[in-house]
Amino acid sequence: MMTNLFSSFDPNSTYFMLSNWLSTFCLFFLMPSSFWLMKGRTAVAFFQPVSILFNEFKSLISNSKHTIMFSALFFIFLFNNFLGLFPYIFTSSSHLVMNLSVAAPMWMSFMLYGWITQMNHMLAHLVPQSTPGPLMPFMVLIETTSNLIRPGTLAVRLTANMIAGHLLMTLLGNQTASSSTAVLIILLIVQVLLITLEGAVAIIQAYVFSILTTLYSSEV
Template sequence: MMMNLFSSFDPSSNWNLSMNWMSSMIGLIILPSMFWIIPSRMNFLWIKMNLTLHKEFKILMGNNSKGSTIIFISIFSLILFNNFLGLYPYIFTSTSHLILTLTLALPLWLTFMLYGWINNTIHMFAHLVPQGTPSILMPFMVCIETISNIIRPGTLAVRLSANMIAGHLLMTLLGNTGHMMNIYLINILLILQLMLILLESAVSIIQSYVFAILSTLYSSETY
């Protein structure tokens, strides 16, 4: 029995086992097939998308990318696939939980910070005080920039999980009212649900792109 509205997002199954997290591994079964069969339109589309992301990430990272774009394209692909899986019925949306999003964001941010402060210490100190800041405001700007750097993994994780859970929650709220409606209102409800699914599909792509592009921007500040 569902005790509250958010219980439908709990990572548990009917056998009191957290097997729902296995949904993140379904891609290992489905995705490799496109690399072994005759290239299809879906394969060409995927390669074209990866090349476009590679060019864009390379521009943001400058001449210091050295193959690092592969990491961010992989993160984009992982988040995108899990976001789309969550749109299917009875499949657990792993990206709507901070456990997964923090697992992705925190190691990335920590690696960037360690690399930057160890190899480019002067450059990292220069980022704490924006150019043109008056001398009297420098101590405050250092505090503000330090706090903004510290909360970056949290903002990355919360942005992704909040956006993913918001649409699913709205669809759940509308779906639970279907049994109290007449036939005309149910038709309107179905149209609204279809529009919400289209919106969630767009959000799935946008949020995975935002996560990857912000990670790229954060990494470019450490060079």
């Protein structure tokens, strides 16, 4: 019996290496191989959205080599978000430690690269154009604060959106045991609608995470 509603998101493995977190790397075993003579349906279905995302990210940053990293980031989070829609499968992207472990190093690398190679550009970015002189110290403080909280907002946004739908489905699922037939049918319909909504949220949140990371990198 759950004593805490959030305990459904806790990893329950007791092995030396938590097997729940291994689900994060299952994507690498399911990716289509590029060594076949002819591309199958799985490869075609995979590479078509990859090319669309590649063109989308390429329009935001000048270096096309970096778009591969952001496309891979999108598919990793998309795969992990969808894992949470299956029963008894651990969702690593619903944990703040997972999302912050990805967002913080990437943000730190962008900041270090910008301040080391383009210090004047980074200093000028702290004060927007046409800012009145008396407001410049406040704008520097506001821009510095917004830059510092970027990894936290990226991680919290993804975590909160993934947890919210799962908690709602858990609450509705706990009401099925003591419900009448009419209420049970309504709950099942609502559950199906929620799963459809969660599928859309999984795609949108993976896209938002990757596109915001791309926008942060384009500033430097």
